[in-house]
Amino acid sequence: MSEKITSLFDGLNRRQVLKTGMVAGATALMPGFIGRAKAKTPGLVVFGLSSYPPGFKPWENKGTASTTVKVQQYRGLLGYGADGQPRAELAASWKVLAGDKFQFNLRKNAYFHNGEKVTSKDVKATYEAMAAKDSTARLRSRMAAIKMIETPDDNTVIITLNAPDVTFIDIAASPHCGIVSGKALAADPKNFVGAGPYKIVNIERGSRIELEAFDKYYKAGFPKTKKLRFDAFKDENLRVAALEAGDVDIIEYLPWQAMDSVGKNTRLKMDVVNGPFMYVVFNFSKGPFQNPKLRQAVGYAIKREDVIAAAFYGRGNVLGGIPLQESSPFYDTKYQNRWSYDPDKAKSLMKEAGHANGFSATLLSTAQYGMHKNTAEVVQQNLAAIGINVKLNLPDWAKRVSIGNQGQYDFAVMGSAGDFNDPDALTKFMDGSLAASYARSYGFKDARISELFAKGRQEANFEKRKVLYAELQQRALDLAPVIPINWRAQGYGYQNYLSGFTNIPGFLTFFSGMVIENIEIG
Numbered sequence: 001m002s003e004k005i006t007s008l009f010d011g012l013n014r015r016q017v018l019k020t021g022m023v024a025g026a027t028a029l030m031p032g033f034i035g036r037a038k039a040k041t042p043g044l045v046v047f048g049l050s051s052y053p054p055g056f057k058p059w060e061n062k063g064t065a066s067t068t069v070k071v072q073q074y075r076g077l078l079g080y081g082a083d084g085q086p087r088a089e090l091a092a093s094w095k096v097l098a099g100d101k102f103q104f105n106l107r108k109n110a111y112f113h114n115g116e117k118v119t120s121k122d123v124k125a126t127y128e129a130m131a132a133k134d135s136t137a138r139l140r141s142r143m144a145a146i147k148m149i150e151t152p153d154d155n156t157v158i159i160t161l162n163a164p165d166v167t168f169i170d171i172a173a174s175p176h177c178g179i180v181s182g183k184a185l186a187a188d189p190k191n192f193v194g195a196g197p198y199k200i201v202n203i204e205r206g207s208r209i210e211l212e213a214f215d216k217y218y219k220a221g222f223p224k225t226k227k228l229r230f231d232a233f234k235d236e237n238l239r240v241a242a243l244e245a246g247d248v249d250i251i252e253y254l255p256w257q258a259m260d261s262v263g264k265n266t267r268l269k270m271d272v273v274n275g276p277f278m279y280v281v282f283n284f285s286k287g288p289f290q291n292p293k294l295r296q297a298v299g300y301a302i303k304r305e306d307v308i309a310a311a312f313y314g315r316g317n318v319l320g321g322i323p324l325q326e327s328s329p330f331y332d333t334k335y336q337n338r339w340s341y342d343p344d345k346a347k348s349l350m351k352e353a354g355h356a357n358g359f360s361a362t363l364l365s366t367a368q369y370g371m372h373k374n375t376a377e378v379v380q381q382n383l384a385a386i387g388i389n390v391k392l393n394l395p396d397w398a399k400r401v402s403i404g405n406q407g408q409y410d411f412a413v414m415g416s417a418g419d420f421n422d423p424d425a426l427t428k429f430m431d432g433s434l435a436a437s438y439a440r441s442y443g444f445k446d447a448r449i450s451e452l453f454a455k456g457r458q459e460a461n462f463e464k465r466k467v468l469y470a471e472l473q474q475r476a477l478d479l480a481p482v483i484p485i486n487w488r489a490q491g492y493g494y495q496n497y498l499s500g501f502t503n504i505p506g507f508l509t510f511f512s513g514m515v516i517e518n519i520e521i522g
Contacts (some may be wrong), residue, residue, distance in 0.1 A: 040246070040497055044227040045519050048239045048251035052206045052232035058178035058192050059130050059137035064252060067175050068513030069230055072211055073113075074178025074194035077104050077123065077157070078169065079514050082502035084421055086173040090118055090195060090218070091157075094172075099164030099460055100147075104172070106155040111216040112181045112195045120151035125182030127159075129189075138176040141434075142168075164458040166465075170420035175511050197223040197517040207232055223517035224500060243268065243493050249521065250498060252512075254491035256313040262493045271502065272491035274316065275509035276417040277323045278307065278375050279429070280483040285443030287410040288361055293353040295480035298411070299339040300346040301386045302379055304486050311374035315489035322473045323418075323426065323484055325506045330423050330466055335473040339483060346386045358387025364403055364412035367394035375485065376413045404438025414439060415488065418507040423469045425507060427453050430481050444481045497522050 053066035058074040061067070071079075077091040088094075091104040110118035129135065131143035145165070150158040161168065171177060181193040195218070198211035209230040213223050231248060233239035240258045242248045244265065254262060254270055262270050280298060282289040289295050304318040321336035350356060365376035373394060380390040395403065404412055416439050418425025427434065431453050432445035452472040459465045476482070490509045494501060500518035503509055 040249070040495065040521060042521060043225050044229065045225045045250070045498075045516065045521060046229050046231060046248045047516070048242055048248040049230050049232045050236070050239065050251075050253040051234050053209075056200075057136075058180060058194060059135070059139070059176055061138040061176055064510045065232070067510060068252065068516075069209060070178065071175045071196065071511070071513045072198040072228060072516065073196045073200060074175075074180065074192070075196045076172055076174065076177040076179055077106075078173035079175070080173055080504055080508055080511055082504060082515050082518070084505045084508050086169050089173075090123075090179055091172075094169070096169075097158070099166070099458065100161040102159045102161075102168055102172075104157045104159070106157065107218050108155060109216075110195055110218040112184075112193045113199050113214060114181060114184060114193050115216070116181055116183060116193075117154075118179065118195050119154040119182075120157045121154070122182040123157045123179055124149045124151055125185055126179045129180075129185060130177070139171060139174060142171050164460070166460055167420070167422050167424045167457055170422060170424075174419060175514060176419075198228050219517070224520045228516065240493070243495075246495065250492060250494035250501060250519070252492055254493040256315040256489060258493070259313070259315055259489070259491060267496055268493055269496050269498075270491050270493045272315070272489045273503050273505050273509050274325075274487035275490045275506050276415055277319055277487050278311070278371070278413065278415045278485040279319075279323070280379065280411055280485065281404075281414055281439075281441040282411045282444075282481070283407055283409055283442045284445075284481075285407055288355070288359050289411055291353045292478070292480055293349045294355065295483065297346040297349040297353070297386065297388075298379075298383065299480060299483040300342040300349070301388070302339070302382050302483070302485060303341045304339075305341075306382070307375050307378045308486050308488075310378050311371045312486070312488050315491075317487045319484040319486050321484065322476055323429075323487075324423060324473075325421065327506065328421065328423070329462070330469050332470060332473070335470070335477060338477045343386050350386065350388075355387075358389065360389040360391065361410040362391045362393050364393045364400060364409035366397050366400040368397040368400075371488070372400075372413055372415060375415075379413060379485075401438045404442070405436055407436070407442035409442070412438075417510060421506040421508060423465075423472075424453065424457050430476055432481070441481045446475070446479060446481070449475055449479070449481075 049065040051065045053069050055062045056070045058070055075089040078086045079089040081087040090106055090110050092107045094104045097103055127143050130137040130140055145162050146159055147162045148160040178194055184191045184193040197217045199214050201212050202210040211228040213226045236255045239251050243251045262268050282295055284290055308316040320339040324331045363376055365372045367373050376392055380392060383390050403409055429440055431450050433450040452468050456465055456468045492503050500520050502515055504512045
């Protein structure tokens with residue numbers, strides 16, 4: 001891989017360029033746009049990222065921009081299609097031999113970018129490296145749950161887990177589970193060679209990433225375009241301006257305030273889903289919210305429509321229960337309307353908790369992202385109306401994460417999504433048996449909830465799983481380890497001459513980079 005580091009504006013950032021008035025239609029001269037007036041170029045897709053990825057390692061989670069790039073280089077045994085269902089990737093087929101045993105039959109025409117054939121030994125080497133104690137893999141704990149990996153021949157992998165797990169297919173489909181060359185890894189643990197549809201051929205650090213189609217990609221006729229380029233836009237207004245000017249073909253993280261104008265532009269299209277959600281977490285180890293009645297009071301005091309209007313320009317939906325999509329077979333309206341706006345109910349709960357005259361608390365959020373800051377401000381105003389005096393703590397995101405992991409807060413605003421569209425993905429938000437995380441209430445532990453999650457993973461019978469998750473939802477509503485606020489719209493905008501792209505539904509919206517191989521221009 002070659003790296004070409006350029007500096008177009010002699011140290012000026014993009015916002016400074018706009019302020020100086022140096023250029024008219026500044027996006028035409030931004031890095032990645034020189035010498036090409038419009039994005040529509042046969043055989044080339046130009047994708048506008050929301051930031052320059054901090055890394056491209058196949059197993060780490062470094063955010064959506066990073067994931068979008070890395071899934072072009074790496075593919076797992078399985079992946080996700082446009083419908084959100086697991087699909088064949090390096091494995092041509094798979095079957096469940098038992099609740100704890102899975103067989104994957106590899107494609108015979110799959111090759112790594114170095115020309116080596118993909119074999120079962122590469123899968124074994126990859127999963128073992130992910131499970132290593134010093135591994136930084138997002139799914140390390142799930143890989144550590146593997147009891148044995150058998151490789152009876154080059155094209156067959158049989159994986160046995162320590163316990164049954166019906167979600168293992170989703171793990172194998174995760175973009176954080178890319179298979180790499182075992183030989184290359186053995187020679188250099190930092191050398192990751194994948195088998196994805198594209199190869200990186202040039203990098204302009206902080207600005208642009210250029211890729212070319214891999215000529216030995218295992219899907220005939222894919223990717224649909226021979227070249228792919230990612231241009232990074234930290235400023236969301238510049239990202240939208242580039243789309244509207246025709247300087248890029250498609251952008252991620254279409255800002256909520258731009259959705260109306262993009263939707264009305266006949267030259268553009270947008271694809272929007274409700275995937276991520278906003279919610280409140282609490283400190284269970286100290287402070288007022290150790291009392292469940294006060295957590296419940298917060299649930300009734302928040303006017304969710306105000307959050308959607310202030311933080312998301314009306315682009316979202318009220319979330320009054322456990323975050324399961326309506327399309328989920330486990331969705332039940334019985335558990336979806338618990339947290340309606342009812343300030344009188346909130347005051348009554350405060351009185352029952354011995355705080356009829358109110359109390360003070362510090363709410364953690366961040367000023368780095370408007371949606372977090374604006375959500376926190378609405379929550380502050382709503383709680384003031386019932387007598388809770390809220391002081392905001394708004395550090396940058398890195399500090400907010402650190403404070404959250406250490407439990408240095410009373411309660412906090414969060415926004416996130418599950419890793420797949422199964423209820424088990426909610427362990428991230430409510431299973432207190434896991435290591436402490438800023439995404440979960442600090443100090444929350446409930447043996448029954450942890451047990452229900454474990455049983456739900458192990459139960460193959462749908463009706464029995466449904467009973468388990470019904471109990472889990474009811475218990476979570478009563479204990480209130482999280483207070484959901486709203487679904488937020490997550491969108492992509494693109495030129496109307498582009499076809500083949502789909503915003504993958506639900507929690508999987510952030511993995512939509514998997515379907516870039518389907519994009520055609522013109």
